[in-house]
Amino acid sequence: MPIHHNQVKNHDSQSIGQWVEQFRPFAKEGKCASYIPALAQKDPQQLAISIIGPNSEQIVGGDVTELFTLQSVSKVVTFILACMDRGLPYVLERVDVEPTGDTFNSIIRLESHQPGKPFNPMINAGAITVSSMLDGSSPQEKVAKILSFLEQMVGKQLKVNEEVFQSEWQTANRNRSLAYYLMDSGFLDCPVEEALEVYLKQCAIEVNVSDLAMIGLVIANDGYHPQRKIQLFPKQVAKLAKALMVTCGMYNASGKFAAFIGLPAKSGVSGAIVAAVPNHASLESPFPAGCGIGIYGPAIDDIGNSVAGVKLLKHVADEWNMTIF
Numbered sequence: 001m002p003i004h005h006n007q008v009k010n011h012d013s014q015s016i017g018q019w020v021e022q023f024r025p026f027a028k029e030g031k032c033a034s035y036i037p038a039l040a041q042k043d044p045q046q047l048a049i050s051i052i053g054p055n056s057e058q059i060v061g062g063d064v065t066e067l068f069t070l071q072s073v074s075k076v077v078t079f080i081l082a083c084m085d086r087g088l089p090y091v092l093e094r095v096d097v098e099p100t101g102d103t104f105n106s107i108i109r110l111e112s113h114q115p116g117k118p119f120n121p122m123i124n125a126g127a128i129t130v131s132s133m134l135d136g137s138s139p140q141e142k143v144a145k146i147l148s149f150l151e152q153m154v155g156k157q158l159k160v161n162e163e164v165f166q167s168e169w170q171t172a173n174r175n176r177s178l179a180y181y182l183m184d185s186g187f188l189d190c191p192v193e194e195a196l197e198v199y200l201k202q203c204a205i206e207v208n209v210s211d212l213a214m215i216g217l218v219i220a221n222d223g224y225h226p227q228r229k230i231q232l233f234p235k236q237v238a239k240l241a242k243a244l245m246v247t248c249g250m251y252n253a254s255g256k257f258a259a260f261i262g263l264p265a266k267s268g269v270s271g272a273i274v275a276a277v278p279n280h281a282s283l284e285s286p287f288p289a290g291c292g293i294g295i296y297g298p299a300i301d302d303i304g305n306s307v308a309g310v311k312l313l314k315h316v317a318d319e320w321n322m323t324i325f
């Protein structure tokens with residue numbers, strides 16, 4: 001079912017356009033991810049933002065038609081899906097909700113903290129565990145479920161970008177190591193190659209910034225889809241997802257992001273960022289009933305966050321006093 005958004009054309013949308021151009025030059029301070037060869041070919045100068053509110057009001061700026069892959073943004077989605085498939089107690093027995101302060105693909109805590117339970121679902125170790133526990137008898141079935149869940153949020157058909165998937169599948173030595181480690185300590189529900197296929201395909205799902213904004217909007221609304229008027233996932237799971245986004249969503253920059261921006265957000269090495277702005281958090285903005293924000297800027301910093309994207313998001317949040325704190 002397609003969802004129609006009404007583009008707001010006023011000084012707020014003009015401001016967004018200007019802010020995108022103001023922050024675009026900061027892309028120079030970052031680089032496109034190169035450990036996934038297909039991502040290295042992206043244009044680092046691109047920057048786009050889409051903000052969507054519960055009544056379909058929308059403000060966009062920059063390269064809004066650009067397609068990119070979800071990468072780690074998918075971790076929030078599969079965490080929510082796993083909680084629906086398996087129930088919260090099952091999921092929390094296999095993945096914790098503690099930030100690590102380590103890089104997103106770190107392996108160290110799987111050995112240094114027994115029994116090797118991954119610290120949270122927003123880092124690779126935890127996300128691979130989560131992908132392994134999704135319902136479905138094959139990777140294809142699990143990926144189809146992820147796609148259909150996302151399609152319910154964004155209101156259109158989505159697909160896996162095969163080139164990006166293949167590019168990462170062939171170079172995923174670190175993620176394979178993580179998966180073998182998890183298997184050894186009993187934190188993988190299916191064979192290594194199957195878990196990896198699901199995980200890397202979910203990362204390679206292709207979206208644009210407005211799709212991201214829709215994901216953020218539904219999370220901000222505690223799982224309720226304001227346009228389709230249905231509860232897509234339980235409120236309790238949405239609250240947990242938001243808490244994980246605040247504490248772990250921006251990798252080992254999550255503390256600074258919470259301190260200086262103050263919104264539940266999740267980034268990916270493609271340069272994607274999704275932010276969920278609940279309705280009490282944006283009273284002074286053009287979105288007083290809350291909104292979802294999608295950002296894309298493929299030049300990322302050493303931690304893995306979009307350089308221009310984070311700066312743009314901070315500016316929007318500052319200007320419109322959007323914060324959950």
Ligand SMILES: NC(=O)CC[C@H](N)C(=O)O
Pocket residue numbers: 070071072073104105124168175200203267268269270304
């Ligand atoms: N931080 C990310 O976006 C990482 C996702 C990427 N597919 C990986 O596993 O390395």
